[in-house]
Amino acid sequence: MTAEDAAAAMDLTASTIYRYEAGRTKNIPQERLEKLAELYEVSIAYLLGIDDLEDASPLVLTIDEQFFIEDYRKLNYEDQMTLKVLCRRFLEVENDDAPFVQLTL
Numbered sequence: 001m002t003a004e005d006a007a008a009a010m011d012l013t014a015s016t017i018y019r020y021e022a023g024r025t026k027n028i029p030q031e032r033l034e035k036l037a038e039l040y041e042v043s044i045a046y047l048l049g050i051d052d053l054e055d056a057s058p059l060v061l062t063i064d065e066q067f068f069i070e071d072y073r074k075l076n077y078e079d080q081m082t083l084k085v086l087c088r089r090f091l092e093v094e095n096d097d098a099p100f101v102q103l104t105l
């Protein structure tokens with residue numbers, strides 16, 4: 001994909017994309033980073049120079065996983081933390097040989 005293609009897909013100018021590529025823009029909005037990563041099929045970490053492309057494997061989510069993440073983001077912080085605890089406890093139970101473990105918060 002060319003910078004012109006990306007610019008057209010994002011309703012930006014090609015010069016904006018060129019500035020992003022050259023590192024002359026310091027504060028790229030999160031939404032634009034997400035869209036660029038999607039367009040170029042790379043991670044945001046790769047775009048920011050944190051990960052190498054060879055090390056990055058694409059994370060492919062099922063529709064259910066995508067909905068779960070969307071729902072998770074709608075929760076307040078306290079509920080997100082509760083859900084994290086529950087997930088960890090379910091994983092502990094899954095890895096435990098005990099026949100029954102009661103989960104409590």
